[in-house]
Amino acid sequence: MNTLAHTSQSLRGRLLALLGSAFLLLALGLYFGTRTIAENAADLTQDHTLAASLNAVAEQLSVVNGEITVDLPYAALALLGASGDDRVFYRVSREPGGELTGYDDLPHGDTQAPNQPVFRTEQYRGDAVRISTTHRQVFGQVGVSRVTLSIAQSRDSRTDIINGVSRNAAALGLAFLLCAMALAWLASGNALSPLRKLSLALRERQPHDTSSLQLTVPNDIAPVVQALNGFLHRLRTNLTNTETLIADAAHRVRTPLTAVKAQAQLALQHSENNAQRERLRDLLRAVDQTARSTNQILDHAMVTFRADGFTLGERFERSDLCALVTKTLNELHYTADSRDIAFVTALPALPLWLHIDPILVTEAIRNVVDNAIKYSAPESTIDIELSATSTMASLLVADRGCGIALDEQERVQERFVRGSNAGEVVGSGLGLTIVQHVMTTHAGTVQFAPRSGGGTEVTLQFPIERQP
Amino acid sequence: MRFLLVEDSPDIGKAVSTRMTDQGHAVDWVTTLADADAVLASSAVDLIVLDIMLPDGDGRDFLARHRARADATPVLVITARSQVSDRVSVLDLGADDYLTKPFDLDELDARCRALIRRSSGAPQDDFTAKNLHYEPQSSRLQIAGETRALRNRENRLLEVFFRSKGRVLSKALLLDRLFSLDADVSENTIEVYVGRLRQHLDGSGVRIETVRGAGYRLSDH
Incomplete structure (x- = not known):
């Protein structure tokens, strides 16, 4: 049975991925937004300064002796040059009349009206520069002249400012992202903690524990817990019903069988009629066969039920294998004695403690020894040896019976399969199946070997678990 | 009892x-x-x-x-x-x-x-005849003070004879009394066990007689 669940990405991972993507978008928005605002602000500042300088220069325009002159106010230009390494260019030209002063290759902007400076950005002498241009009408010797003034400033300091602001914005965005992710981590952990509590509670349960889950959970996952508890309740009821059924079946079947057997035995002993006794003897054997088969079937049901995963763990306890063997031999003593079969035992003097289900193991031992008795000749002996190494406890049961053919040693462990030489010995073919089942449940083995001189050696081996 | x-x-x-x-x-x-x-x-x-x-x-x-x-x-x-x-x-x-x-x-x-x-602790149900003392519950047969060990089947057979002393018991009846469930037992087996009991009873004055065509009878005459 595959008990592994198919898993996909964890809930927390999903939440974090989703929130992380949203936070990253927000952080990027914050960065680019701040950068755009900084660019606009820097442009505005530069334009204001340029306009003020332009105005200051224009104020200095005068007409001397009919000639238009401009007296450059160096303070105004110094204001522009003061910010960092920025370079400043200017050009004053008139129309008509040509250049007045400055760099005559600095392009003028197209001005529409006096006192309304225009701005544009151009490449000039290898640098990006911001050029502001205005014009004035001046009355001179030749009438009205149009004087066009341009001042340009390189954009280095603006770029510096924008980069500085961008760096800060990036740092801020990153800090925001980290804080937000940390909060998301904490919040998702907190929100998912009831689920974790639930899975922990399930993981720590003993496999046989069918009691209801006692957990306070948020109402979102209450249906899950309710469904689980409902399932556990049904399982518990089923197990109890099965147990009651097996116990009831045992009682209801065994009691009438006992009655039939006892009555038949009694009738046989009280009958003086030979023909009648013959029939009674046949009847008694048939009853005995039925009784044994029924017994084995009920025992098999019991073993299967107990060895089932759901009920197994709770039945295991520290048990003395030596005492179990002794008890079982005592139980079978009369059966053996009625055929004058003697047990020759070699048991350790000290208890041999194993972590096992004592009832299942008793059942296995009983079946092995019972088989040995059934298939042994009268007045023979059965050797029973119990020994242990540090890792393995071995129970050897050796009889002088008819043996099991080599090629049948696997098959006789199957249900309802009996050795071909079983003859008229009554049996159900379930005994070794029970033994095999019990040994598998205990991670042990059952082995058959022919005994030298005739008979069978059955060895049950139990692993001894190291105590931590 | x-x-x-x-x-x-x-x-x-x-x-x-x-x-x-x-x-x-x-x-x-x-x-x-x-x-x-x-x-x-x-x-x-x-x-x-x-x-x-x-x-x-x-x-x-x-x-x-x-x-x-x-x-x-x-x-x-x-x-x-x-x-x-x-x-x-x-x-x-x-x-x-x-x-x-x-x-x-x-x-x-x-x-x-x-x-x-x-x-x-005491024998409840014992038989005494001549110099023989027999306690079926403990499988003890004493003859002239000497104890003879009996196997389970021998003991059960001897007890049947003592309880029906003087009566003729057929092989079939004895077979049913002792081995009603053993498939591997025949009337020959009864002869074998009767033979053993005769050896055990040797020297006691009690003997198992063969009644031709009918069976066996325990007698102390």
Whole structure:
């Protein structure tokens, strides 16, 4: 049975991925937004300064002796040059009349009206520069002249400012992202903690524990817990019903069988009629066969039920294998004695403690020894040896019976399969199946070997678990 | 010996009590725990044979009450052995022995005898003839003071002869008495065991005579 669940990405991972993507978008928005605002602000500042300088220069325009002159106010230009390494260019030209002063290759902007400076950005002498241009009408010797003034400033300091602001914005965005992710981590952990509590509670349960889950959970996952508890309740009821059924079946079947057997035995002993006794003897054997088969079937049901995963763990306890063997031999003593079969035992003097289900193991031992008795000749002996190494406890049961053919040693462990030489010995073919089942449940083995001189050696081996 | 049989199944009760009567015991057969209490209150018994599932309660409760009274009367419990769950073992509750259904009447006999032998310590049911002393319960055969060991089957066969002393017993009847369930036993087996008993009885003045065409007869003439 595959008990592994198919898993996909964890809930927390999903939440974090989703929130992380949203936070990253927000952080990027914050960065680019701040950068755009900084660019606009820097442009505005530069334009204001340029306009003020332009105005200051224009104020200095005068007409001397009919000639238009401009007296450059160096303070105004110094204001522009003061910010960092920025370079400043200017050009004053008139129309008509040509250049007045400055760099005559600095392009003028197209001005529409006096006192309304225009701005544009151009490449000039290898640098990006911001050029502001205005014009004035001046009355001179030749009438009205149009004087066009341009001042340009390189954009280095603006770029510096924008980069500085961008760096800060990036740092801020990153800090925001980290804080937000940390909060998301904490919040998702907190929100998912009831689920974790639930899975922990399930993981720590003993496999046989069918009691209801006692957990306070948020109402979102209450249906899950309710469904689980409902399932556990049904399982518990089923197990109890099965147990009651097996116990009831045992009682209801065994009691009438006992009655039939006892009555038949009694009738046989009280009958003086030979023909009648013959029939009674046949009847008694048939009853005995039925009784044994029924017994084995009920025992098999019991073993299967107990060895089932759901009920197994709770039945295991520290048990003395030596005492179990002794008890079982005592139980079978009369059966053996009625055929004058003697047990020759070699048991350790000290208890041999194993972590096992004592009832299942008793059942296995009983079946092995019972088989040995059934298939042994009268007045023979059965050797029973119990020994242990540090890792393995071995129970050897050796009889002088008819043996099991080599090629049948696997098959006789199957249900309802009996050795071909079983003859008229009554049996159900379930005994070794029970033994095999019990040994598998205990991670042990059952082995058959022919005994030298005739008979069978059955060895049950139990692993001894190291105590931590 | 006086036995108290507590068994509610009429067929089992009838068969067991008949068998016990055959063995020479007095049997009080009751079907409820209340009746069992009533018998014990009025008279002493030598052995109690107790079924576990009874109409008015659980035999284990009766057992616990019985032990609480510090009553030493041996108790043989009959169970339907269905230990699906861990129930308290009847031995832990103070039963002296137990028998699982369906059981052999012979095994019931054997276990009852063992319990009585253990509790009273004295031979209950012995035979003496000439210089022979025979205690079937302990398989002891003494001839002129010398003890001879008997195997189980030899003992059972000898006891059948002593209980029917002077009567002719056919091989078939002996076969049914001793080996009714053993498939591998034939009338030849009876001859083998009779032969062994004759050797054991040698020198005692008691002998097993062959009655031609009819069977065997124990005689001390």
